[in-house]
Amino acid sequence: MSIEIQFLGAAQNVTGSRYLLKTAQTHLLVDCGLYQEHRLQERNWQPFDISPESLSAVLISHAHIDHCGLLPKLVKDGFSGPVFATEATAEIARISLADAGKLQEEDAAFKKKRHEHEGRKTRYPEIPLYTAEDAKAVFPLFNIVEYSREIPVSADVTATFHNAGHVFGSASIELRVTENNQHTVIAFSGDLGNWNRPILKNPDLIDQADYIVIESTYGDRTHEDINEASLKLANIINQTIQRGGNIVIPSFALERTQDLLYFLNRFMSESKIPRLKVFVDSPMAISITKIFTKYPELYDRETAGWVKNGSSPFEFEGLYFTNKVADSKAILSEKTPCIIIAGSGMCTGGRIKHHLVNNISRPESTILFVGFQATGTLGRLITDGAKEVRILGQYYPVRAHIKELRAFSAHADQPTLLRWLKGFKNKPKRVFVTHGEPETSETLIKAITETFNWEATAPEYQEKFNL
Structure with a gap:
């Protein structure tokens, strides 16, 4: 053969x-x-x-x-x-x-x-x-x-x-x-x-x-236990809010964004983090999240039970899906601390670059990575400890807190x-x-x-x- x-x-x-x-x-x-x-x-x-x-x-x-x-x-x-x-x-x-x-x-x-x-x-x-x-x-x-x-x-x-x-x-x-x-x-x-x-x-x-x-x-x-990692996520959010900064999360539109919404929904309902605005600034992630609701047969038992009881992990007070460019730009002028989830997950393109420009030099903000960063990508440069990075043709000093939670991978x-x-x-x-x-x-x-x-x-x- x-x-x-x-x-x-x-x-x-x-x-x-x-x-x-x-x-x-x-x-x-x-x-x-x-x-x-x-x-x-x-x-x-x-x-x-x-x-x-x-x-x-x-x-x-x-x-x-x-x-x-x-x-x-x-x-x-x-x-x-x-x-x-x-x-x-x-x-x-x-x-x-x-x-x-x-x-x-x-x-x-x-x-x-x-x-x-x-x-x-x-x-x-x-x-x-x-x-x-x-x-x-x-x-x-x-x-x-x-x-x-x-x-x-x-x-x-x-x-x-x-x-x-x-x-x-x-x-x-x-x-x-x-x-x-x-x-x-x-x-x-x-x-x-x-x-x-x-x-x-x-x-x-x-x-x-x-x-x-x-x-x-x-x-x-070996990944950290997901429950321990979720507590770290809540702590990172709370610490950043106390500093008056934003939590910017470069996230893959498929799965990672939906996992984050699941945990944020749970944290707010259990009062582990305060109620705050959460922006999903990725048209692709928004469209994919809608697809998740079409195939309940793919859910595990816990999520299927959640849906059966008439609720959704992808819907909660304070969640905003920003499809339009104008809505995306409006996030940049938000005065109160917020969570911004945007693509791409490795910071190679998309709206995340504009949010990095607005936050990476702010000591009060946190750039939180929840997925693998391939060698040579902007995300990898940041997680490897670069003091300055080039974004959209200009150089910016890295002063924000840089965090990684690989258990969410x-x-x-x-x-x-x-x-x-x-x-x-x-x-x-x-x-x-x-x-x-x-x-x-x-x-x-x-x-x-x-x-x-x-x-x-x-x-x-x-x-x-x-x-």
Whole structure:
């Protein structure tokens, strides 16, 4: 049986997830993500390693841009086959891809204007990678997949999507390749979530695979208990209010924003924090939050019970959704302390930059990070302790309090990743560790080897393996 896998993204880095699988009859991609690390963004512009027209299908694990954000370019360059995804993923991806296209256009225009003013040129400054219209061309290609139901992808490949517990609609993907009545199973973890977290059900386990591709974003650490982290969140809010500052939270529109609203709602109802204004300043997060109300079957027991009793974790007094630009700008003139949740989660674009400009040099304010910050992103520079950062073309001293609460991450920690691997009943031939920085992936490889005595490796960018 001839099967080849090539790692075209998320190989010893955290974004740009893209895996090419070739069989005797089929070429397909698992994920088609955008690189978000500044040092790697040039890869987004490079020609695809395989002709898009020759691809049989694309399978998308979830709607985060680093897993689906290169789909518009793939379609623009000639792909016209099916894009398999869960219904929630497809619906959210329609929003996130259109938003990404719009941001691409806005960023290109802004850079062009700034570079003309500065009299300098860069390699890709003046044209967007793709537009919002390009993104819309992806929408008709979505093919909806139900969890736990095997579907045909091509003549020799079937797929089963399993709940990954990472974000709404997220999936681990089990591929079965059949040739001459022989089967090879490759399991892709996608991004895995944590057990016993608000809103979502726990990840499903897969019991058998010949090869496993597993993420390692937080493969070198153990998350703090979520209840302890929530108390820290309440303390950070209270301390910032006492100083008279704002709490600015760069947050991913999908899942992280909804988790925050869940906890803020609970804190206010339990009087752990005072009633104050909470702004969700992200049109995409607002649209995605509405989608959450459409799929109650994806909720865990606690959230389902909350909804059954006629309430919602995403609605409470003092919560404002700011869709319009004018409403977003009005936040900048708020006189009383408030909480501002805005995208993007790594501060790479969007409205968060304007709130950083307004708060990062204020000693009374807090910039609170609740998600992973990839190397080279503005968020990573800030969390690494930069004394001065460049935002929207100007430099600002960092005087605000900088806090991180990694327990709120939607990514599994090392014990959870190992827990997921324990679901496999038979020893796989090899485990491929991806979606992590080199040191982190190596730490997880060591843990896998010591725990299971399995062969594990972290593939390099564009590396190929015969399965």
